[in-house]
Amino acid sequence: MSKTNERRLTIARAMAEAVQQEMQLDPSVFVMGEDIGALGGVYGNTRGLLDEFGPQRIRDTPISETAFIGAAVGAAQDGMRPVVELMFVDFFGVCFDAIYNLMAKNNYFSGGSFKVPMVLMTSTGGGYSDAGQHSQCVYGTFAHLPGMKVVAPSNAYDAKGLMTAAMRDDSPVVYMYHKGLQGMGWLGTEAGATVHVPEESYTLEIGKAKVVRPGKDVTIVSLGMGVHNALKAAMRLEEQGVSAEVVDLVSLVPLDRDTIRASVAKTGRLIVVDEDYMSYGVSGEIIASVTEHDISVLKAAPKRVAFPDVPIPFARVMEQYCLPNPDKIVEAWSRMQAA
């Protein structure tokens, strides 16, 4: 049932298209990172840019994250709008100072006189046995530290609009794309992530969540890959006569608490799905956002489906045991009923 004017793009292509269009408009935008030139990004999100813009504006860097992310901060403060890539979020440990103490704080420290308009893009997520230094999400870590906006698209339409919005934002934006949604030939891709993307440039408001499936019995809140798991679970729940509403957070910072609260006020029940570690993270924050606001809307204790507090194991059986999936979400509903 494909419509004639449909332009189905992968998230990788949608990201690259957003950057391409913005670079055509704005000479201060440039891209740097490892393997973003000839290779077009390990996750394809800069493909084709080197050919069009050349090595001055599409810069492969040495494996020197402390230097080039620090450099992006300096360039951003000096009139450029860098888009910086580090291919796996797991690798940020080596350069975190430049991120959370510089990029995220200089606007504040300077009383707003130094702006840091940069985008830091990175992949998240596992599920394909790449073990504990190549599969993490650490959404909560970035969202916890004040001063950086954090976005995580679940589909190509949002991916393009968020990228354009991020490049135009005067604050630093951490752009976290999930490997399992990206559309790389060598890795499976969740079908629902590849959707129609308008050709012209457009923005999606950062800090706005979306109700991607309306329902009345339970609210399932998630982001990135978790949204697809939530949608699958919602279909299964529907077979049981349960109407689940699914909220795609889209942005973690700012967090759209109003949309979450409105949904839970309607359904009275909340399940949060997060591929990041369970404790001290997104799932706890979402639940707190509801309960501290108005606990009386809840008909049952909220439930979380998140990664247990262990490093991500390599062996498939162990990793799959830990990851959120539609079964676990349906089961969380059942536990909610049993309680």
Added chain:
Amino acid sequence: MSPTRDELHWMYRNMVTSRSFEEAIAKIYFEGKTPVFNMANGPIPGEMHLSDGQEPVAVGVCAHLNRTDVVTATHRPHHQAIAKGVDLDRMAAEIFGKSTGLSGGRGGHMHIFDPEVNFACSGIIGQGLGPAVGAALSRQMQDKPGVAVAFIGEGAVNQGAFHEAMNLAAVWKLPFICVIEDNSWGISVPKQSSTAIANNAERAAAYGIPGMRVEGNDPYAIYDAAGEAIARARAGEGPSLLEIETYRLAGHFMGDAEGYRPKGEKDALQEADPIPRMRTRLLTDGVASESELAAIESESLARVEAAIRFARDSEDPAPEDALTCVFAA
């Protein structure tokens, strides 16, 4: 310092074992991944970084090491693990994610740990340098024998961790050797566009320590250079830096289309494959006979086949074992 006949046989054996092992892994890696390649599938899922072409570095250095010496390696660890004497059965099982693996399947191919031979590796660039320096410090403080070697790729020298570790080792005069495997590529980025100088051994001057570059991916020359550096470390004379020219015959990881390689580079590298070259030299030097080499080759292959069989026949871990081992037992 020249290798003895026994050492040369050992070196050749380990090069062949490593190559046979990786050929076996490469073949099995594609099981379940055809006709549609998806890294998540098959008996060996996830990323796979092969070291074929780089075997001379591993054997030239490890010929001078014993079980008590410490090695840290990278995301491309098989050749070094084999040369260091890591248990091949349990390493294979780890790569398959089996319960009998060195880590019970928790680590996989980028996280090979064998305490019996003091070997560890990890997947983040430059990460092994600090731990190797720390092991050297521990040996010095405890007055225990042994040296520590950190193997890194040439791409890793541009990490801050490289500079910090080198200076620390030098200022404390630790029994530490940094061995840079220069295969001239960091994924798709060539060395000359990421590194300001051609010869990273020159960086040793910044730490007041000896530095040497070895050209040609030649196990004999590597043996000589490593022998000198390791002897210095054992004698309490402090760290050294070696940069060794080597070749990555395959892609960065399996599934890499290698569109970034200049035309003809791969063919030229195949021509320079160090294993047939060493074989020819062993024969012309009269250090090994045809039948001795054939025996080494068939024994190595049998050893690899046994390890692969062990891995295949082993059980998967229990899924809930994922929750164990987070803290010390």
